[in-house]
Amino acid sequence: GTPHVIAFRANPLTVAIVRWMIRVRFVSLVNLIADRQVTPELLQEYCHRDSLVAALEGLLTDPDAAQKQRVAMKGVISELSDSGESPSRLAARAVLECLGGNNA
16 A cells, blocks of 8 residues: 555566567556556656656655555455455465465
8 A cells, every 4th residue: 555656677688578578558566457557657768767756756745646546556456356355365365275275
């Protein structure tokens, strides 16, 4: 639930290969699930000091922007679980079941 910005730079050759192989609108899981930008993504050529400062400053100085991101993230989390149980708890339970454990 903490407002944040995704920032990522990689080797240009690696990025070119990944962009050639994979076509997605977003890279962060929350944005992929929401199919819209919930959290800003500053990737490769957009990942530099000025853009990062601007994006973070918006979240730090505008309580409405931070709250809007929190609400959107909660919406994504609720989409992942009909039971109301947290996605991380559901994932842990699934891993334990795969490993043969029955206590979660």
